[in-house]
Amino acid sequence: MRRFKFLLLLTAVFLLLPLFLFAGNDNNAIIPKSQRFITKQGTFHLKRESRYFSDTTLAKNAVSYLQAHLKTNAGYTLKKSGSSAKNSLQFHYAPAKIKKNEAYRLQIDTEQIIIEARDKAGFFYAVVSLMQMMDPSIWKNGGRKKTDWTLSACTIEDYPRYHWRGIMLDCSRNFFSKTYVKKFIDRMAQHKLNRFHWHLTDDEGWRIEIKRYPLLTKIGAKRGPGTKLPFSTFPAMRGPKNRVQSGYYTQNDIREIVAYAKARSVEILPEIDMPGHAKAAVVAYPKLLQDPKDKSRYHSVQKVGNNTIDPGLESSYVFLENVIAEVSRLFPFSYIHLGGDEVPKGAWAKSPAVKKLMKAKGLKNRRKVQNYFFTRMDKILAKHGKKMIAWQEVLTGRPTLRKSDIFMAWKSPKAGFKAMKQHRNIIMAPVQYLYFDQQYVRNRKEPGHTWSTPISTKKAYSFNPGTSGYLKGVEACLWSETLLNEKIADYLTWPRALALSEVAWSEQKQRSWRGFRKRVLGKGLERLKAQKIHYRPMH
Known part of the structure; x- marks a missing residue:
């Protein structure tokens, strides 16, 4: 009996030895x-x-x-x-x-x-x-x-499972220095993330120098007391109430950051949000972007009013093409993100310019107007040698766009699967798994947004984007309403970005939470600590 137990133990040790060696x-x-x-x-x-x-x-x-x-x-x-x-x-x-x-x-x-x-x-x-x-x-x-x-x-x-492995950093709601942006890109590259989606414009700030339109940064990059931009309807974004918040990237800054990213095999996708989320542009150039006779009254879901570019004005397209021309020269990547999300209900409802456009082009409703806008913008991009990426809302009316264009499914994975069935190229960025601006857990002491579900590192890791010829990859989004400083940005990004990297790179059959957790608690967090990254502890 003893000999049998000894042989059984010896066999077990022999079988488990490779596992211990690997560990x-x-x-x-x-x-x-x-x-x-x-x-x-x-x-x-x-x-x-x-x-x-x-x-x-x-x-x-x-x-x-x-x-x-x-x-x-x-x-x-x-x-x-x-x-x-x-x-x-x-x-x-x-x-x-x-x-x-x-x-x-x-x-x-x-x-x-x-x-x-x-x-x-x-x-x-x-x-x-x-x-x-x-x-x-x-x-x-x-x-x-x-x-x-x-x-x-x-x-x-x-080798990578997906060729698009990205993170979006919103530098409009709260501005981040050139130094921090470079750190952010370097940390991505360390974990084989290769697409830096740079959200440069929104209601709360225009962050990229455009030589043709200097007021975009002189006026549109500032908010707070005495400026033309609202401080914010979201308290956590305000910071000190008596201070003007400002900041933008010069074209030389952009070139430096693009070269820095390129050396790390990271492509930069710039986003110029339109026609909604455009308050910063509108207050800088109201005569170019809004019909003075438009009596429409509306607010975005973020409670920002009068924040859309009028698609009925020819001056809107002249302005946008001039912006695209400069952006195209700064960013060598073949795509530019045009936004397209969350255009408020009621926008353009009383715009004479839009009504005139609808009559001239036979556009029956607002959805058709938006289709016209993005079809035209896609042609402008093509003229400058670029292709379009946009949020999933652009597909609502099925506009006539190029087959090479890509859309980001953020509302749910289901929305992405539906679009792929319609032969649309999709990047999965679902709020339920990959919106890193959300809290890790529902706790009043935790930083982050609360409008959607909490996303733990384990939940982010559990996402399986699936397989399709139209699925280009995955991306996490770090919106910055609550990111008052770099520490908060780091905390909400890491270690969830480690989970993202494995979702994006490793084959599904290779992945397990247990193995991933072991590697994170091993050298994974030690690497973050060595770089003084203010990550969220993981147990």
């Missing part, structure tokens, strides 16, 4: 979880004497990123050497092996680290995975230097 391996630290990994024996020591070799310029950004962190936190950078050097990192262009965009193969042995990819993003993500396996102090911004970095031997083959 202790640095692969377990990677977020988002890689698609395939193989653990091996031994370790590689990255140190001052280590070298690197690259046979492609596509690895330049990845090498520079690693070098910058080593210089800050180790006090040295890696020197370049021949391809056969021992104790070296090898970067190889391998399109025959690596078939998918953004994919990579990372092999760590005792004497070499070999990275293979087919594009800049693949090399960058391989380095990000490598750095996640290193001691979390590699992410610090200086301090005590560590010169020897130990990496467990392994082979990783990895």
Whole structure:
């Protein structure tokens, strides 16, 4: 009997041994979880004497990123050497092996680290995975230097589930500095998130310099006492009541941030919200954007009145095309977001210009007017070499748009599935799972909005966007009504953005809350702590 129990115990240990070995391996630290990994024996020591070799310029950004962190936190950078050097990192262009965009193969042995990819993003993500396996102090911004970095031997083959993996940051409701925006983008890139959706205009502020229309920032970027913009109907957004809130990004700021993001394989999607959510533009240029004879009275769901651009005025389209022309030159990404959500009921109801347009074009109702507006705006975008992204409301009247246009389903996953059945390209951004402006839990002491459901990190992680040829990816939204400072923004973003990264990157069959939680509580939170990110504790 004793011998039987001993054999049973021995068998159990033998079966469980691989699990214990994996649990202790640095692969377990990677977020988002890689698609395939193989653990091996031994370790590689990255140190001052280590070298690197690259046979492609596509690895330049990845090498520079690693070098910058080593210089800050180790006090040295890696020197370049021949391809056969021992104790070296090898970067190889391998399109025959690596078939998918953004994919990579990372092999760590005792004497070499070999990275293979087919594009800049693949090399960058391989380095990000490598750095996640290193001691979390590699992410610090200086301090005590560590010169020897130990990496467990392994082979990783990895690629993204979705090609759109984004976060939206609202810099209109509350303005964030150029420095913080760059930090935000860098933290995204560390977790293989590749689309920074930049909400630059809304009722509460116009945040991008437009040379043709200087009043957009001179008037539209300021709110508070003595300005033309309302302080806010939402108390948490007001801040000190006796202070004018202002801020905008110059065109040089934009260029700097775009280049910074590009070096991290992040594309920036600018959003110029229209025809609603346009109070800042309207107060700056009322004669161009509103019919003076319009007697309509209305308020948005946020209780902002008189906040829409009149689609019956030719001057509205001239203004918007001039804005689009400048925005197009600043942002190389092929898409521009035109908003399109929450146009208040009653807008244009008594506008003579809109009535004239309806009669001339045979537009029977307000929905048809909005269809006309976005069909025309889509043509303006095409003229400037851009494609359109908009919120799901734009699809309500089935406007005539290009097949390449994309729509963001924010009201529910069901809305996204419905649109895909109509052969529309969709990005899933459902409020029930991915609106990071909402509280984690319903508690009066917790920061965040309360108008929708609370979203815990576990709930965000539970979202499965599904599979469709029309599904482009997923995005979380961080609206800033309650974000009075960077600490609140960090708190509401992290660690939920870790969950987002895994939802967006890892195949559904690879994911489990238990495994994810273990990695977050391991090195995941330690990496955030090393960067002094004010994240919400996770247990």
